[in-house]
Amino acid sequence: MKNIFFAIAFLYSSFLIGQNGVSPNKAVTPPEIVVFAFQKEYPGKVPVWTMEYVGDDDDEIRYEAKYTTDKKTKALAVYDNLGVLKAYELQIPLSQLPQKAQTYLKKNYPTNAVKEIAVVVDDKNKTTYEVGIQKDSKFYDVVFDKNGGFDVIVEKD
Incomplete structure (x- = not known):
């Protein structure tokens, strides 16, 4: 025992x-x-x-x-x-997002869906914009290139 x-x-x-x-x-x-x-x-x-x-x-x-x-x-x-710095992300207002990206967001998402916007620079000095979207109780990052062209949408945890 x-x-x-x-x-x-x-x-x-x-x-x-x-x-x-x-x-x-x-x-x-x-x-x-x-x-x-x-x-x-x-x-x-x-x-x-x-x-x-x-x-x-x-x-x-x-x-x-x-x-x-x-x-x-x-x-x-x-x-x-x-x-070694791998990435830098800075929160920005919608007005600093390229016009092309703003147009895409207005066309595809309601205004209240946008939760956060950031400019991201990676270790290769590539600039992208990430927009956090809340849709159907899920969170997504909509990624745009440096000129505001749509790149990809990624579901986040």
């Missing part, structure tokens, strides 16, 4: 230990090289850091620094574990 109790206790404790992994959306402290790269690029900004696994096998780590550029404009800088 004593052995059965110990076996059950051991089994339960191993499940508890397995639950102590890092949550991808929980605030983290990135490596010093990542923090240094952020501070060099955006001096005086105070970010909230999160970590995400990306890649085909979720084997690459990305550190995301969320911060505000002024009183309420949100920005996001994404770094790899070596401190």
Whole structure:
């Protein structure tokens, strides 16, 4: 009986230990090289850091620094574990979206469907615009190229 109790206790404790992994959306402290790269690029900004696994096998780590550029404009800088900037995303108003993209949105979506708009610059200096749309209780990113031409729509979690 004593052995059965110990076996059950051991089994339960191993499940508890397995639950102590890092949550991808929980605030983290990135490596010093990542923090240094952020501070060099955006001096005086105070970010909230999160970590995400990306890649085909979720084997690459990305550190995301969320911060505000002024009183309420949100920005996001994404770094790899070596401190290389992989993407920069800045929230913008609808008026800063290229006219071609504005026309597309007005034609295809009601005004209240648009939830957020951002300009995104990746590590290859390619600029795109991402518009967050709420439709049929699902969230989508409608992506436009730098000239406002429709590129793709992606369902988000």
